[in-house]
Amino acid sequence: MSAEIVNLRQFRKARERLEKEKEAEQNRLTFGRTKVEKSLTKARNDKAEKELDQSRLEKPGKDD
Secondary structure (H helix, E strand, O other): OOOOOHHHHHHHHHHHHHHHHHHHHHHHHOOOHHHHHHHHHHHHHHHHHHHHHHHHOOOOOOOO
16 A cells, blocks of 8 residues: 655645636636726716716706
C-alpha cells in the first residue's frame, strides 16, 4: 500500500490561484462594462424617467 506523495505548498498555491480566478471572474461580470455600455444604459434610464415625468397627471386644484 503506497500513498501518493503530495507537495502541500504546490497544492496550497493551486487552491489560492483557483480562488483568485473565481474572484476575478465575478469582478469581470460585475465591473466589466465598457464606457459606451455605461453611457448607453444611463441614456436609456434618463429617457425612461423623462417619459414617465411627461405622462404624469397633475391633480387639479393643487398648487405647488
